Amino acid sequence: xxxxxxxxxxxxxxxxxxxxxxxxxxxxxxxxxxxxxxxxxxxxxxxxxxxxxxxxxxxxxxxxxxxxxxxxxxxxxxxxxxxxxxxxxxxxxxxxxxxxxxxxxxxxxxxxxxxxxxxxx
Amino acid sequence: xxxxxxxxxxxxxxxxxxxxxxxxxxxxxxxxxxxxxxxxxxxxxxxxxxxxxxxxxxxxxxxxxxxxxxxxxxxxxxxxxxxxxxxxxxxxxxxxxxxxxxxxxxxxxxxxxxxxxxxxxxxxxxxxxxxxxxxxxxxxxxx
Numbered sequence: 386x387x388x389x390x391x392x393x394x395x396x397x398x399x400x401x402x403x404x405x406x407x408x409x410x411x412x413x414x415x416x417x418x419x420x421x422x423x424x425x426x427x428x429x430x431x432x433x434x435x436x437x438x439x440x441x442x443x444x445x446x447x448x449x450x451x452x453x454x455x456x457x458x459x460x461x462x463x464x465x466x467x468x469x470x471x472x473x474x475x476x477x478x479x480x481x482x483x484x485x486x487x488x489x490x491x492x493x494x495x496x497x498x499x500x501x502x503x504x505x506x
Numbered sequence: 507x508x509x510x511x512x513x514x515x516x517x518x519x520x521x522x523x524x525x526x527x528x529x530x531x532x533x534x535x536x537x538x539x540x541x542x543x544x545x546x547x548x549x550x551x552x553x554x555x556x557x558x559x560x561x562x563x564x565x566x567x568x569x570x571x572x573x574x575x576x577x578x579x580x581x582x583x584x585x586x587x588x589x590x591x592x593x594x595x596x597x598x599x600x601x602x603x604x605x606x607x608x609x610x611x612x613x614x615x616x617x618x619x620x621x622x623x624x625x626x627x628x629x630x631x632x633x634x635x636x637x638x639x640x641x642x643x644x645x646x647x648x649x
Contacts, residue, residue: 417611418611418614418616419558419610419611419612419614420555420558420612420614420616420617420620421614421616423550423551423554423555423620424551424616424620424623428543428547434611436610436611438522438610439523440522440525440526440610440611440612441611442526443525443526443527443529443530443554444526444554446526446530447526447529447530447533447550447551447554448547448550464523472530
């Protein structure tokens with residue numbers, strides 16, 4: 386599923402990475418522990434987190450995530466957006482909690498051909 | 507590949523602003539060398555956790571990447587407090603991270619465990635008050 390489709394359906398704010406919205410999302414991962422996300426998320430995932438400091442960008446870049454969603458109205462630090470722009474990682478924002486967003490992302494993706502529910506990479 | 511590739515990256519302790527810089531650069535190098543996707547994933551995890559360990563606990567350190575036809579070798583050497591009890595440090599969930607480190611989502615006690623899980627060969631040695639040395643080998647064709 387195209388990232389743009391998720392952004393529109395879930396009414397997500399696009400903080401950066403407007404030019405990457407045509408990329409494909411194949412699944413998602415929820416986590417605030419960076420080692421956990423590093424080890425268990427997959428390439429092409431959308432990552433839902435409450436962490437908003439710049440270190441999330443290195444994780445998303447190394448694991449080649451499709452985008453990061455900052456849940457519950459978390460505002461990113463300025464250098465987070467700067468780094469995300471440099472690494473080409475879209476950062477999206479919502480006021481709703483991670484549980485709700487994860488449920489909606491799952492529902493939308495589960496009808497999609499490219500969806501992979503597991504954590505295999 | 508006809509000749510081996512080698513490069514050393516220096517990492518500064520406590521500099522969380524640049525955390526991941528060496529790992530991202532190493533991943534780009536390996537991608538250019540057309541390393542297999544799964545090997546790339548394992549190497550990225552192992553290098554990232556190693557880099558974060560230096561930043562979180564040591565004064566400074568070096569990560570040396572050496573790639574030949576068969577293996578990816580990562581040597582991580584730091585100057586720092588070292589590890590008193592390596593068996594304990596290897597246990598998932600055990601961590602000596604400060605509150606500051608934990609608040610950023612680091613220090614979950616998964617670092618060394620994840621490095622070992624991603625490695626085909628993993629050796630760790632440490633001298634308290636001197637530093638820690640990791641030797642990591644990931645096979646290029648290994649699954």
